[in-house]
Amino acid sequence: MTRPESAGHDYDVVISGASLAGSAAAILLARRGVRVALLERRSDPDAYKVLCTHSITANAYPVLDELGLVPALEKAGAVRNTARWYTRWGWIEPRAAPAGPELPYAYNIRRSVLDPLIRSHAARTPGVDLLLAHQVTGLLREGGRTVGVRASTPRGEREIRARLVVGADGKDSAVAKLAGMPVRRYENTRFGYLAHFRDLPLPDGIGRIWFLEPDMAYAFPNDDGVTVLAVLPDKKRLPAFREDLEGSFLAFLRALPGAPPLDDAERVSKIIGTVDYPLHSRTPTAPGLALVGDAALTGDPLWGVGCGWALQSARWLAEAVAPAAAGRGDLDRALVRYARTHRRRLLGHQRLAADFAKARPFNPLERLMFSAAARDAALARHMHLFASRLIGPLRFLNPAAVARATAVNLRHRGAPARSTR
Structure with missing residues (x-):
């Protein structure tokens, strides 16, 4: 057991949820000198999420690399991911440019392999205490801020005090609900x-x-x-x-x-x-509290972005709050930085996904870009960067890309769609 060093706190940070976002946050915080209690409500260290796309988008590769998980993923047989997209104009088939670098990738890997792997990695990280069968049932509050959690354990209720509480407990986050975090919901009209x-x-x-x-x-x-x-x-x-x-x-x-x-x-x-999977976004911070992964923002499953955003948000949190969480800075200002990064990096993606979740046909701008990407190699690569969440909506729809797409489609006016295969 890691010994506490700060008066009034059992740990610097307590994290509820030891899946992707929680385990990644624990590792990255501990490496920055933060003492972490990583709570998992399930008792089985090999527990995993069942309903998932089982895909990590390329935007999260740098996080996997920082965590040191890439060799283990390769050894476990993870598949480097890229994709082909069928449209009514034919297949969009991203390929590396001649003499150019390979396309960015991350991995497809089943959560039955991934979740135990990252959780065991967290448990071996100095500064992290993995506490299984610990379910958060309440928050400790003082002076308008969260200062710890109350948890149900096999030995009864216990209180764990910390400078920062992190909700990494999924889209139905108990931490977020207990804290009364504001939430915005978007209907998903697909099942x-x-x-x-x-x-x-x-x-x-x-x-x-x-x-x-x-x-x-x-x-x-x-x-x-x-x-x-x-x-x-x-x-x-x-x-x-x-x-x-x-x-x-x-x-x-x-x-x-x-x-x-x-x-x-x-x-x-x-x-x-x-049959009902609404998208939602929550305000990701409050005094003494932060949300990561699906607890902060749930994306549409059809885009396969949840795992990647879970890992990225864990990294953004660690980068923003680590010194303050260890008692060497202003925690509230650090949380503002995290919230700002989270909003800047994900809000545009979420708004587009929420609009597309209405189960509507492509709008005119989407028709322009998807049809051109089925006909032009450079635009197919551009589409790959956006689908991998390596660029945001503004870069995806930048004037140069839109102009190229327009020119491509004008050249192919009246041409038949490429055959399916």
């Missing part, structure tokens, strides 16, 4: 189901995403020869879908342009999903 298939042959082993306007689907190859197949139709189709879930799920996949060959693979999981 989703997914299943895992083993030995599913995909062209070049590369993932596929289908933009069917408004329906969506994707195929993401993962470790151990397992591919995640997901469908995200308009909720108008839900009543018929529910009448025969398995039949509807498989029929949807078989009807996709360039459909994955299901009969050549083995389904190795149940069909699971959700």
Whole structure:
């Protein structure tokens, strides 16, 4: 057990939730000299999130590298991810430029492998105490700020005091609810189901995403020869879908342009999903408190951004608050810096995702960019950077890119769509 050194605090930081965001934050804070209690409500160190795209977008690769997880992910069989996107104008197929660098990537890896890996990494980090079977039931408050948590444990209730409490406990965050954090919700008018298939042959082993306007689907190859197949139709189709879930799920996949060959693979999981997954964003800070990962912002599952944003937000928090959390600065000012970074980096992405979650067809600007990217290699690479969340909406729709897309489409006016495959 790490010995406390500051009077009045058991730890510098207590984190609720030892999944991706919480474990990453614990590691990065501890490496900066912060004493961390990492609480996990489940007792099994190998517990993992089931409903997930199982994909980490390329924006989070620097965080994985800083955490030292890249060699372990490669050893575990994680698949370097890129994707092809089907549109009514043909396939968008990002490829590296001639004589240019390879496309940025991160990894597809099942959470049953990823979650225990990062949690065990956190537990081995000096300065981190992983406390399993600790469920936060209340917050300790003094003078209008949070100063710790109350947790239920196998030995009864305990209080843990800290300068900073971090909610890394998912979209239904108990910490956020206990603190009364303001939240904005956006309706998602799609539902989703997914299943895992083993030995599913995909062209070049590369993932596929289908933009069917408004329906969506994707195929993401993962470790151990397992591919995640997901469908995200308009909720108008839900009543018929529910009448025969398995039949509807498989029929949807078989009807996709360039459909994955299901009969050549083995389904190795149940069909699971959700019929109501609203997007939300919360104010990510309050006096003595911060939120990371899905607790702060929940993205639309169809974009596969949740894991990447969980890791990034953990890093932004550690960079902003570490000195103050260890007692060497103004914590409130540090939290303002974190909130500002979180808002600047993610708010534009969230607004676009929330608008697209209305299950609408492409708007005119999206039609311009997607159609041009299906016809032009440079714009396909540009699309890859945006889908990987390496550039934001303003850079994606910058005047030069829009002008190029316009010129490309003018040259291809009347040309037939590229064939599906």
